[in-house]
Amino acid sequence: MKNVVTSKDFLDRYEIIKPYINRTPLIYAIKLSELSNNDVFVKLENLQKAGSFKIRGALSKILSLTEEEKKRGIIAASMGNHSQGVGYAGKMLNIPTTIVMPKTAPIAKINATKKYGVDLVLDGVFFDDAQKKAQEIAKEKDLVLVHAFNDIDIVKGQGSIGIEILEDVKDADYVLVPIGGGGIMAGISAYIKQVNPKCKLIGVESENVPSYFESRKTGKPFLVSAKPSIADGIAVKQTGDITFEILNKYCDDVILVSEEEIAETILFLFENCKIVAEGAGATTAAAVLFNKLNVQNKKIVCVLTGGNIDVTSFLNITNRVLFQTKRRTVLKIEAPISKDSLSEITNIIYKNGIQIFKISESQLENSLRINREIIKVVLDINQPVELENLEKNLTTHGFEIVN
Template sequence: MIDLSDVLDARVRVEETARRTPLDYSHTFSDMTGAEVHLKLETFQRTGSFKIRGATNRIETLSDDEKSAGVVTASAGNHAQGVALAATKSGVDSKIVMPENAPISKIQATRDYGATVVLWGDDYNEAQAKAHEIEEQEGRTYVHAFDDEKVMAGQGTIGLEIMEDLPDLDTVVVPIGGGGLIAGISTAVKEQNPDARVIGVQAEGASSAAQSLQKGEIHTLDSVDTIADGIATRNVGEKPFEVIQERVDEVVAVSDSEIAIAVTTLLERAKTLVEGAGAVALAALLSGAFEYEEDELIVPALCGGNIDMNTLTTVIMRGLVETGRYVKIRTVLKDRPGALDDLLDVISAQQANIYGIQHDRTSRDIAMNAAEVELDLETRGTDHVEQLLDALREEGFDVEVIA
């Protein structure tokens, strides 16, 4: 099991390539939660993710023969970019296997950092199997995304920075995919402040760690399904799991809707762009996934900002829906002049803004003398949505919320 000395050694290798990232006190999230919230903005890291730290530490400890043979790895995107940049800076050839559905932006960025990209499989685990084939065929060194002590120690340098900036912290909240990040951070934090809590967070659609802790052995999911693609792994690694059992106090899960709210709130209130995996720590705090005291010093680690633009559009819309800022409704009107005007008069009186209207007379689900209408509306919160719906129903409109 890694210890503090491993993380301190890693910092010497990592600091020439990785940036020291800010720990920023947030008035907004402190007011929203009642805690004293300091955001660890690892989204400002080179490659947009913490992965450059672990990748650098691993590659810098390769032998000369291993460097000459090159490296290979599998990744959904962030580790890919970290390995690509770290390898290129060290003059090492890198080959990265990514799932076929990996975000286009991450694929292109990995290529731009100098790696050869191979697209293979539906998820990380299938990509990993292909990468091990390449390892055997080409004699490359496999740089694991999380199940490697040098990688874990490199990620732990985030914990060193947190402790230097806020030594009296009460709780640090860390995403869990394969577990390398939380293994490193918990080692750096707990060995300097044993009273500090370390809370791990997974997406509900990729939540294997809590079940593993309950069983006392690693539990592997059959599949994963979450917008947080950066932590969409079926299981935690063996080496990180040992550390998690020893040094992590609690593991919780958050839904995709809660992640979307965190992403949109960070963008709107903190002017900070994160990907789904980078938002889960804050999502856990905002949703009350774990208990905390008033004025508790809490550090959510925002560890990834590489979100695909198409995904971002979907996430923002989901976040707006969840917070009552956008609603789509359906109703059926009499097919006569003025019927639509009557509906719009009620919406206008409630000061909802009409984003779009779809009007259909041909649906087989309605009467021949009726028309189905769908409206996309911009609203001002959940209370405003309820007021609007009540007003429509009081005027006799049978309204269904469809988004």
């Protein structure tokens, strides 16, 4: 194995970056534990500086550069979190920084990156496109490339999370880590396996971008045909060769979660754990919530890698999940055109204990009879029986439910 990193290497690098980072909390997730019949802990890297774990690897790499390299300036490519980590580190250490991000990166991550005073370039659709552009600019301007994952110094920095996990839960049975390019899992798994070989290290990927999942089948980094994913932080079409070698030695398995499962978990974490998680960060909890491990009575640590999700995306995701889980529904009601119809309908709804999210009226439906209108209500319900009772009550009062 060419890329050997010892537990001492990780501990030494941790001491170098420790003054600059947050030691993030690891909490016991009561609801996840109850639902899965395990003891589930969540490592909150969403509370790290710049909103994700990426600052650890970025600092590890940048602090290892020579003074001459720092003066030349640095460049990095990212969907958002690595760009913020490198931008934060560059500003803190007064190093000229260029960042390349895909045009599809979330607006919140683009705006957050700009705040660090970087030279920002938008290019391509996926991370891999931005990485190619960053390599071109680095060569053209003689800048030092700070890779998002495929670098031993990056891996050493991300491994500091493994150190903190074992300090808090030294007898963990499973540690679940998102995998995109593989940097964070390479670091965490290499450290934990050397200190606690019995612990199982499980990678989690989105079904839409299963790069490492497919690479394990072929025995080498495999370029997948990716689809857009709400787990944009791990939407990397090909695992790095350096990280792949480390993962093959220390990662026990990799499992996939669907876009719907990730979306439901984002809302679950917000409602039940008061945690704001981005798509990539929610994947590990999704694996537990949807019983992908199929284990009980185990100590499981889910690494929540980041919380950089913009308000618009969060609202879109939660709205989608509420419809998906039938907690939100649309009811179209045909009613006489009358000043009393709307108030009567809303009174019936409230008497059934149902909350109205949105309401609108229309007389423009082609199928409507004379002097009739459609009142469309978007409702938030707790149980399906509430909707059944409401429909019966509306019908009893002379209103028609339109499919």
